[in-house]
Amino acid sequence: MTSNQPINLLLGWPTPALHPDRSLHSAATVVLADNETSTPALRYGPQLGREALRQGVASWLTDIYRPTSGDIASSRVGISGGASVNLTNILLRFSDPIYTRRVWMIEPTYFMACPMIEDAGLTGKLRGVPEDEEGLDIEFLRNAISKADADGDSEAKPIKNYPKLFRHIIYAVPTFSNPSGKIMSLCRREELVRLAREYDALVITDDVYDALSWPTDETASLESVGPLPPRIVDIDRALTGGSEWGNSVSNGSFSKIIAPGMRVGWFEGTPKFVENMGKVSGGCIGHFSSSLISQMITTGEFTKHIENVLIPTYRKRYNAMVAAINKYLVPLGVKLNAGSSYQSSEDSAKIAGGYFLYITFPDAFPSADALATWAKTTQALTIAPGSIFTVRGDEGSDRRSHKTFGRGARLSWAWNEEDVIVEGIQRLALVVQDALDGKVQQDEAGAQTFLAAMARIDIATTA
Numbered sequence: 001m002t003s004n005q006p007i008n009l010l011l012g013w014p015t016p017a018l019h020p021d022r023s024l025h026s027a028a029t030v031v032l033a034d035n036e037t038s039t040p041a042l043r044y045g046p047q048l049g050r051e052a053l054r055q056g057v058a059s060w061l062t063d064i065y066r067p068t069s070g071d072i073a074s075s076r077v078g079i080s081g082g083a084s085v086n087l088t089n090i091l092l093r094f095s096d097p098i099y100t101r102r103v104w105m106i107e108p109t110y111f112m113a114c115p116m117i118e119d120a121g122l123t124g125k126l127r128g129v130p131e132d133e134e135g136l137d138i139e140f141l142r143n144a145i146s147k148a149d150a151d152g153d154s155e156a157k158p159i160k161n162y163p164k165l166f167r168h169i170i171y172a173v174p175t176f177s178n179p180s181g182k183i184m185s186l187c188r189r190e191e192l193v194r195l196a197r198e199y200d201a202l203v204i205t206d207d208v209y210d211a212l213s214w215p216t217d218e219t220a221s222l223e224s225v226g227p228l229p230p231r232i233v234d235i236d237r238a239l240t241g242g243s244e245w246g247n248s249v250s251n252g253s254f255s256k257i258i259a260p261g262m263r264v265g266w267f268e269g270t271p272k273f274v275e276n277m278g279k280v281s282g283g284c285i286g287h288f289s290s291s292l293i294s295q296m297i298t299t300g301e302f303t304k305h306i307e308n309v310l311i312p313t314y315r316k317r318y319n320a321m322v323a324a325i326n327k328y329l330v331p332l333g334v335k336l337n338a339g340s341s342y343q344s345s346e347d348s349a350k351i352a353g354g355y356f357l358y359i360t361f362p363d364a365f366p367s368a369d370a371l372a373t374w375a376k377t378t379q380a381l382t383i384a385p386g387s388i389f390t391v392r393g394d395e396g397s398d399r400r401s402h403k404t405f406g407r408g409a410r411l412s413w414a415w416n417e418e419d420v421i422v423e424g425i426q427r428l429a430l431v432v433q434d435a436l437d438g439k440v441q442q443d444e445a446g447a448q449t450f451l452a453a454m455a456r457i458d459i460a461t462t463a
């Protein structure tokens, strides 16, 4: 151990040194150079965002996903104020507190998604669906959704008079999931689209980490991974028989690939879906920031930043974290659960990416809450214990968590450099050793205080 400085492996923020300050500064200089460019950036923007940015995003998405159904048209893309606020906005436009039966959320779930869904009036309707090695458990969902339909009041009249309301919402992070790090298999993605069509469900996917991918093999070239896994929205477009509204929307964000403070994202759905999203009141959110991003895309600075800065940096940190876990934690009985990795074809390399991985502690250990509390108090180390990824208000999710993801923790490589990551894992190994030696008390009150403090400090301000 080199110091007793606090180490935070919970934070899902890019290190400030990774913000593209200079590119943004140049973009701002161009945008503000004269009235011709500053006026469109500083007045209220078009509801769905600037056409140049919609086109820029559409062609970038076409490049990275290479969808089988062809190029993505800008009419399929809208600009948002980031994935968080856009999740609520999608629900405000396409769900109804009376008519919509349930919101099915992959568990463990991205914890900030729960309050954002509740903000759309859907409190009490959230239900967890377990995730296995291949992704969301489709059979569990099929049984639960058909039961909810059978139990529900078929006469439920919507409050809203909007052109399209969905009876069910399904929320997932299919690629490099927050928090599990898993990638949903192609087969599950297809099954999910079919099931959504069958039950009048809208699948909302946060596709915010996809662009940050690299081979799991440290020595393989970046090109060897092939195209990214198709998003649910790509599969929905490719499978025949869909409606003009579609049954899916991809929720994207520049927070992880430019900077969270930009507060800009995008979404993709059918042109009809996107057009209806344009009716959310308030104008294009983050319009000035989006003008800077548009400029970064036009000059090529955006893709250069991802390819030359972010991917090499995160790849090194990921490799350092995985190596340290294998060296210090696995021999003590801790498991690394990244799920089975995706391969775009037989000869392509397997992919890793995003910001997170998930570890599970041995069954006989005290709870992950107790371990996280112990890590904080004895090692000044912050980790995200599994209990915070339970689907809010769902007793089933809470019950399942004690035997599954609640026994683990999410670790992020986004915030710290390699040496700090390795030291963080070494400190965690000391915590695990303390647990093996019976020193970690199952201090429920202490854990509650710790979790409450995290909720105030970390969770309210992190993701």
Ligand SMILES: Cc1ncc(COP(=O)(O)O)c(C=O)c1O
Pocket (backbone or CB within 6 Å): 012, 081, 082, 083, 084, 085, 110, 173, 178, 206, 208, 252, 253, 254, 255, 260, 264, 265, 462, 463
């Ligand atoms: C799955 C997921 N969705 C959404 C967000 C937040 O996106 P934004 O900053 O665009 O609101 C995060 C950030 O951690 C995330 O992990």
